[in-house]
Amino acid sequence: MKVLHFYKNSLPETVGGIEQTIDQIARTTAALGIENTFLTLSNSPSERPTPLHGYELITAKRDFELASNGFSWQSINLFKGLAAKADVIHYHFPWPFADFIHHWTLPNKPCVVTYHSDIVRQKLLLQLYRPLKLRFLNSVDHIVATSPNYLQTSSVLQSFADKTSVIPIGLDHQTYPKPCATLINYYKQCFGEQFFLFIGAFRYYKGLKFLIEAAREAPYPIVIVGSGPLEDELKADTLKYQLKNIFFVGQVSEENKSALLEACYGIIFPSHLRSEAFGVTLLEGAMFSKPLISCEIGTGTTYININQETGIVTPPADPKALANAMTWLWNHPEEAKKMGERARKRYEALFTAKRMSQSYFELYQKLLNY
Numbered sequence: 001m002k003v004l005h006f007y008k009n010s011l012p013e014t015v016g017g018i019e020q021t022i023d024q025i026a027r028t029t030a031a032l033g034i035e036n037t038f039l040t041l042s043n044s045p046s047e048r049p050t051p052l053h054g055y056e057l058i059t060a061k062r063d064f065e066l067a068s069n070g071f072s073w074q075s076i077n078l079f080k081g082l083a084a085k086a087d088v089i090h091y092h093f094p095w096p097f098a099d100f101i102h103h104w105t106l107p108n109k110p111c112v113v114t115y116h117s118d119i120v121r122q123k124l125l126l127q128l129y130r131p132l133k134l135r136f137l138n139s140v141d142h143i144v145a146t147s148p149n150y151l152q153t154s155s156v157l158q159s160f161a162d163k164t165s166v167i168p169i170g171l172d173h174q175t176y177p178k179p180c181a182t183l184i185n186y187y188k189q190c191f192g193e194q195f196f197l198f199i200g201a202f203r204y205y206k207g208l209k210f211l212i213e214a215a216r217e218a219p220y221p222i223v224i225v226g227s228g229p230l231e232d233e234l235k236a237d238t239l240k241y242q243l244k245n246i247f248f249v250g251q252v253s254e255e256n257k258s259a260l261l262e263a264c265y266g267i268i269f270p271s272h273l274r275s276e277a278f279g280v281t282l283l284e285g286a287m288f289s290k291p292l293i294s295c296e297i298g299t300g301t302t303y304i305n306i307n308q309e310t311g312i313v314t315p316p317a318d319p320k321a322l323a324n325a326m327t328w329l330w331n332h333p334e335e336a337k338k339m340g341e342r343a344r345k346r347y348e349a350l351f352t353a354k355r356m357s358q359s360y361f362e363l364y365q366k367l368l369n370y
Contacts, residue, residue: 178258206271217323220245
């Protein structure tokens with residue numbers, strides 16, 4: 001069975017939750033006999049397909065970007081040729097340009113969409129895009145939501161509930177490098193035996209400004225991994241408040257990320273808008289048996305993190321609540337450890353890559369009437 005994935009970004013050029021999810025789907029369904037090809041855009045495209053984690057990555061030149069929507073004229077012919085060879089086409093939403101290509105090329109193949117997120121920020125452009133979006137979602141054979149929470153709270157998904165199912169994002173712990181004790185100890189020497197960890201892109205919906213405000217009240221070490229458009233602003237705020245407990249470490253290698261996940265005391269994930277549809281970092285924290293702090297935004301974040309069971313869930317955009325959550329976990333180490341253990345058990349029950357890949361494999365078979 002041949003599956004073509006289509007999305008605007010991919011590993012290793014960009015590191016985000018959707019890119020990680022597509023990588024996990026492709027690399028784990030390969031073990032079930034699926035031949036995956038991933039067509040994506042790049043500022044520096046390769047002339048030849050690139051083998052990556054057991055699947056083939058094909059890059060088209062990104063011509064320009066508007067409101068986070070990448071455009072590529074080269075990708076149209078590439079998509080048409082690859083779609084002709086595929087058995088199933090797997091889109092990853094949102095990406096309006098993919099909707100356009102779908103209707104321009106009219107692939108006569110079963111089509112599935114993983115619906116990663118509503119479009120939240122671009123209100124005016126969303127109104128212009130809405131007819132194309134609805135036509136696209138109407139035309140595909142099946143839609144996948146990544147959590148029951150998102151399915152229940154998305155008005156778009158509710159409109160297509162009759163052809164939508166839930167397949168939670170899953171991670172394979174074996175694909176994460178096992179960090180050496182020396183590296184783990186290095187981070188503990190740098191930041192202390194206990195520190196909170198954030199991993200993610202510095203985007204408007206990540207709530208990092210509220211985390212920096214919270215750090216003024218909660219003096220615990222907070223390590224921030226990642227980069228993005230708000231980086232200069234966030235660092236300026238840290239300097240303005242003279243915060244000594246915030247540590248920006250930039251992008252890190254996979255081995256260093258695993259070491260930080262192993263070394264940290266807990267995960268803090270302050271995303272405050274629905275653009276954060278799932279929260280892969282929370283899932284990574286659960287996989288590493290860490291207590292979790294997140295906000296209630298009606299998405300998959302509180303499908304992963306159950307309040308007072310696997311961690312603490314706070315109101316969104318509330319620095320004081322974030323500070324109180326950190327303080328409670330810091331002052332209750334035994335309870336924090338038990339929360340981390342329960343988070344790991346929830347990961348094992350619901351969020352393994354094996355469970356996710358089997359669900360997609362069965363969906364592909366159903367679409368092909370196997």
